[in-house]
Amino acid sequence: MTDLFKEKSTNWDANEMRTKMSQAIGSSILENVKLNEQMTVMDFGAGTGLISAQVAPHVKKITAVDVSESMLEKLIAKTELKRKVEILCQDITLNPTGVQYDLIMSAMAMHHVKDTNNMIQKFADHLKPGGHIALADLDTEDGGFHAIPTEGVFHQGFDRDEFAGKLQQYGFTNVKFVTAHIAERKNGSYPIFLALGSKK
Numbered sequence: 001m002t003d004l005f006k007e008k009s010t011n012w013d014a015n016e017m018r019t020k021m022s023q024a025i026g027s028s029i030l031e032n033v034k035l036n037e038q039m040t041v042m043d044f045g046a047g048t049g050l051i052s053a054q055v056a057p058h059v060k061k062i063t064a065v066d067v068s069e070s071m072l073e074k075l076i077a078k079t080e081l082k083r084k085v086e087i088l089c090q091d092i093t094l095n096p097t098g099v100q101y102d103l104i105m106s107a108m109a110m111h112h113v114k115d116t117n118n119m120i121q122k123f124a125d126h127l128k129p130g131g132h133i134a135l136a137d138l139d140t141e142d143g144g145f146h147a148i149p150t151e152g153v154f155h156q157g158f159d160r161d162e163f164a165g166k167l168q169q170y171g172f173t174n175v176k177f178v179t180a181h182i183a184e185r186k187n188g189s190y191p192i193f194l195a196l197g198s199k200k
């Protein structure tokens, strides 16, 4: 599989817009999900670990899942994450692991996955009964968030009501949304939701 983030990975963490966004999403997860030191967590589309780094101190273990080797190489180079975060370079939407977690969190990765229904089904499969989701991505946007046409972008954000309907369809309950951040770009403001819920 082509690594679509090979170039971007080299200075991912140096981009201020991204780090602000990750900080806000991480804070929103910490505010809205009851974490504890027994919890096992999947960070779906973990990238360089900007979200994992914020959550790791509060949980037992994080599996950072991504299809980009280069992004995960940046993550494992962060020695402070070694104790709590393991990496898995695998497309779990196509090759599920069979492991179930207490929480699946994700930041800005879902718009890179073509089949949203299948992805949500796989999230449900990878969660223990009563397990939680905390999924952040763009609200429906005009296509301007990615300034230039970008390979591997399949969705111009997500409509909250439609996304909530899909989550409920695949067995999630207590579904609610908060606005985690508003990304400011030259061409406009882009709200980012955090979808919360639990598996029945």
Ligand SMILES: C[S@@+](CC[C@H](N)C(=O)[O-])C[C@H]1O[C@@H](n2cnc3c(N)ncnc32)[C@H](O)[C@@H]1O
Pocket: 005, 022, 044, 045, 046, 047, 048, 049, 050, 051, 065, 066, 067, 068, 071, 090, 091, 092, 093, 106, 107, 108, 109, 112, 113
């Ligand atoms: C915009 S980056 C976000 C990275 C990180 N979550 C952050 O907030 O900095 C999207 C990430 O999703 C990953 N990704 C895309 N499709 C994926 C898939 N099917 N499974 C896992 N990760 C995927 C990309 O490789 C990339 O690292």
